[in-house]
Structure formats: C-alpha cells, structure tokens
Amino acid sequence: MGAKRQRESQRLPVGSKKRQKVETAGHESDSSDRVFNIDELNWKKVQLPDRLDDAGGFFGLEEIEGVEVVRPKGKGQIKFKATPIKPIQSILKRIHRAEAKENDSDVEWSGFSDDKPVKESQSPIKADASRSGPRKKDTEMEKVKPQRTCTASGNQLHRDIQRKPSFSALQEDGEADDVDVSAWDPLGVSPSIQTSLSKLKFPSPTPIQKAAIPQILAGHDVIGKAATGSGKTLTFGIPILEYLLHQKKGNHANSNQSTASPVALILSPTRELAHQLLKHISDINAHAPSVDARVALLTGGLSIQKQQRLLVDADILVGTPGRVWEILSMDHGLIKKMKQIKFLVVDEADRLLSEGHFQEVEEILNSLDRTADGGLPEDDDSQLDDKPKSFLQHRQTLVFSATFHKGLQQKLAGKGRFIGDDLMDKQASMEYLLKKLNFREERPIFIDVNPVSQMAHGLREGIVECAAGEKDLYLYTLLLYHLGYRALVFANSISSVRRLTQFLQNLGIPALGLHSSMEQKARLRSVERFSASSASANSVLVATDVAARGLDIRGIDLVIHYHVPRTADSYVHRSGRTARAGAPGKSVLVCAPEEVVGVTRLVAKVHAAAKSKQNTKRIPFDSLELDRRIISRVRPRVSLSKRITESTLAKEKLSTENDWLRSAAEELGVDYDSEEFEQQVCGKAKGRGRGGGRHQRDKQAGAISKAELAAMRAELKQLLSRRINIGVSERYITSGRVDIDAILRGSDNGAFLGQVDTLDF
C-alpha cells in the first residue's frame, strides 16, 4: 500500500500564535483541513469561576485537539481550522484497475448474484408493532429492509445497526403470539407446520423456500443455491417434517407399520453447523406436536455410545461425515435401516463434496446404496451408469449451498458431461461423488435464487488498509468503533486465533476463541456463550474458517477478516455470518500491502457477475479510514497487550516443551540440564534449522519475569481505565467547566471521550 498516510491531530491551545504543519511521506497534514467561521462551531456556555485563577486551562478557555486558530492577515474575524477525516480512495482505484486485468485467476469462482444492492437512499423502515400484527402480508423476507437512518452525526454507526435481525423485531413485547402465515399455503405446507411457523414468527417463505419447497414436496431431487442466511435449512427441513407427519398419520390409520427407521440423513461439514441444523429443525418440530420428530445428532467430539443410543428410535439424523461413517461402519443393522431413508441432504455441498470429507462421504454413499441381494456392489462403479433408476426410487437427494464453483454448478444443472472416474484432481473427485449421489431423476432440479450476487442484501463491504505489523492495532480500533455489538473475527490459522483471543482479552474485550483443535465441549461453549442473548453484547468471537459456514448467530453486526480469506468462496461464507435473514451487517477486510493483489482479485471475482449484469464498473466496496487520532492514542495499550500476550503464550509453550524434554531425558537416562542433551535434542530448536528463530523469539518473550509481566499488566490496566480522549482537554474537564454529560453523550459506546466520526461505508 505504499507510503502510509499519517495525520496525527495537533495539540494547539486556542490562541496559540504558532501554526504547525505535520508533514509525512507525501502528505501534508493540513491539505484536507476545512476552515470554519466562528459561528459554525458549536460553542457552549461555561460558568466562570468566582476567582479566575481557579479556572485552570488557558484562562478558562477550552483546549480542543485538532483545531487550529487561523488569524487574518489584516483586520477580520478569527477562523478555525479542523481536519475532517475522509475515506481514501486509493484501494478502490487499484481494484478498478485490477478488474480490467481480471479473469485469469485461479480461484474457482462462478460469480453468481441476484439481488439489487441496498441503496443508500432507501427510506428507513421502522419495525413498528403493526408490522408484525396479524394479516400483514407484506412482511416477506426480501421486503424487510435494514433499519437504517442516514445522519452525519458521530457514532451514528451504532444506531445504524440493528441489535437484532429484522425478524426479531417482529417479536416485540405485547404483540400477539402468532402471525399470519397464509403466505405458506400455496407451497403445500400443512396446517401443523404452519402453526410452528406462526409461533416462530416466520410469516412468509424466503425466495429459496418459495421456489424449492413445492418441488421437494412433489418428490423431486433438488439442488438449491441461495445467499447466506436466506433460510436454506428450513427449505429442506420443512419437507422432511411434512413427510414424517404424513407417515405418522398413515401409521395411525394402519398401526401395523413401523416408523423405527430414520427417514432422513442430513450431512454437514462442521460440528457446529450440525448442532445448528438440529436446532432449527427441532424449533419447528417443538411447535408441531403431531409431527413429533426425533432428531439425533452424530458429530465427533461427543460420546459415541450416547449417540448410538439416540439412534435407536431417531427419525432424522444430522451429522458430520466422519462420525456418521464411524457409527454406520460399526453397525450393519443400522446400515440396513439407513438404506431405507427417504431423504439424503448434503448441506454446504461444495465444501462437503471436496477437501477433507471425500473419503467418508464416499463410504457413506456406498453403504446407503449397497444391497444385501447383490444389488449394487460396494466398489464396482462401472455399474452406476447402467443400474435401473427404480433401484433408488425411494430416496430423494437434496443438495444445498450458497456457492458452487462454476464447473460443479454446470454439472449439477445437468449441462455438463461427467468425466471418468479419475480421482487425480479435485474437480474430478467431486464429479465422482456427485455421480455417487445417485439422484433419483436424470436431471435434478437446479434452483438458483441469486444468479447475480451471492452476497446478502443488507451487507456492506469495506477494506481497511494498514501495514502488516499494525493489523492488531487496526483490529482493536475497529472493534472499539463497534463496542456494544457482536463481532466475528476470522483468522487463517489456529495459532493466530489463540493469540488474538488473548490479545483482545488483555484489552478488556470479551473475546472467545473457536478453532478445530479445541475440545468439542469448549467449541460448543464458545458458540453458546457468544450467541447467548444474556452475554455482554460486545462479545467477539475469534475463529478460523470452522465458523465460516452455516453458523446462524443472531445480532452479529460485523465480520472482520483479519487475514484475507484464501478463496473467494471463503470470503462469501465468512461475510455471510452477518446480514442474515434480512438484517444489515458489515464485512471488513484488514488488508496489508502484500495482500493487495489477492484482495483485488478476490473482490473483482466476488462481484464480477453483478457488475457485468448491471453494466457497471463500480464494485460495492468502500475503503475505510480509521480516525488517526484513535490509532495514535491506542497504540501504547495495543503494544503492551501484544507484549503481554506474546510473553504469556511463549511461557506456556516453553513449559510444555520443557515437560516434553524432561520426560525425553528421563527415558534416555541423561541429565535434563546437560549440555550434551541440549545439543542433541534441542540443537535444531536453538537456531540451527527451521523454527530456530521463532524459538529464540519465544525464549526471549518467555524470559520476561513474573514481576515485569505484572508491571506491564498494571500499566495496561491503568491505560484501559481511561477513555480514549478525542479532542477534549482533560485539564479542562477536571476544571469542572464543561458539560461532561454532554461530552459523554457524544459517544455511545463508552470508549471515547469526544466526538468520533462513523466509519464511512
């Protein structure tokens, strides 16, 4: 990103004759200043003290940072100069330039999209009581727009963002329990399920539900693509519950039939998502007693015996491929039952049918299609093409995601030709699995409700530029702007998640970590604590991409990409954790100079289809400039927190290493402290070979004494106890001559003292 623009505000007392210019690389600090007349400033009356020398400050006058006095050359009125902070367009120019060169990217990306972007000028829609009252048919998901007011006042940001998604706004106190759900009638949804939808306050189907549910109810295989947070879970969940309802009614009439076999298997790529799928389906089920579905969860990290017990009389199985296959492979009776399932759902299909899960998904599919009477041999794929379709007539296959790479999408739509069974590359292996899905129809119905833009309606996207070494500083500053709200921070590695979680906790931000090396119970606890409504609203979840797919946590206002995601798909899914179910949300990429090329390519890819469809060159991306005054004020606390974190983590690591070395020395029968042992075992780590430098750094950081660490913590605590003063003289405040309440009111979030501009999206 070239030279960094520095614009530190100046501390000049009113009345100073000296005017300064702060010059930094290629930029003069006052080039963008604005001159104000005396009457343009918001003067406040102050009560003068009885004795002038009690006044403090500059004879009772206010000192305001970042404001200079401009004296006229001759006679004339004094004016004042201040520095409004404006977004810098540089990166946008780069992005637009990059678009021209775009197309040769290796990121697999189909660039779908659909929806009209949310216009800045959309009139605010108030979530008033009448909106949720009975017989309001206009509450369709696509019509519920962000509750957004456009004012230029500082900290409006916080008022801009709804605390709850629009749908929650329908649940205000004092309103009737049920909502009119007649909009579901044309889809063929039964009264029992409609009662649930009414209780859950889902007055009308979302576009994907509207398009796909009738097709699924009619017995078709469906491949559904719709934006993140658009209600795909219920799109397949409702028809499964409908099937169970009818099955149970039938059984009631004919009590000889048994319902002991599961009717559906739903596969999910992550444990957290599996939990959530179960919850969403159970929510509908809970209000529909006549369905009374038993849903069992099969995910790793939890007791396998317990899951096996639950399986015995489960109607719906939701699980991750690894655990599902583990359980299936242990129980032939279960495999037999599973061959009778009526629905196979592959959620987040592009993820499930690729990397990591391939083996297990293949095993599961093989076992579902194997027959005891010599039907389809387990490992003879040559027969797949010839097998009679009636073989699998009983099973419907439903495949969903917000993203499908181009090749896969074409194949799914039946336009492409399957290439052989060569498992050499990713695409071929995915095609192989698709073939194994054994759709009951020649061509499954492909439903794409967002062919132009796969980003959610209410999402605003931005980029913050900073040096690689300053990402922590910018991350913390971004979070300060959003205190009082939920934020999700994505990093590309487990070690970064660990470090950032501690770093933020040291700074008093209630951060929780989530990554795949955590114990399952701790993972669930993190998600639960983060999403619990009683949790402090400004909680932050720092996660790897394990949280990128499917997680539906209400009230996430901000997604921060601390590291640029590795693929465009990943960017779409990560960003999709906010702006769900019609709510507004923001996604911000923290971008270092070395990441610019990747970012420009990624941004151009994600928005390519929307741009060409709308015939525009503009990408809906904003370059955001954080207030330099905040950056400079928080720098000391950030560097302290970094040092504390590094030292704490290094101590933990060294102590684990020491334990390991001690037991290695014991086993070898040598003295742990001997030089010979150190040279033999730790020689590599001591600077010879890879990782030596890191080891040295860890050693240094870990060598900080407990007393030093305690002193740093005390200093940090002291810094944190003060609010970040943006342009208000502490001396003046302590003199008691200012309306402190008014100043405090100027900042909603309690972090700043003084007026802070919003992030200009």
Ligand SMILES: Nc1ncnc2c1ncn2[C@@H]1O[C@H](COP(=O)(O)OP(=O)(O)OP(=O)(O)O)[C@@H](O)[C@H]1O
């Ligand atoms: N018809 C509806 N009306 C209002 N809210 C709905 C409706 N259907 C689903 N929702 C809510 O919308 C939210 C998002 O749904 P869901 O998690 O199924 O999205 P998704 O499309 O699967 O997203 P992702 O692609 O990120 O997995 C959920 O909180 C769900 O309860």
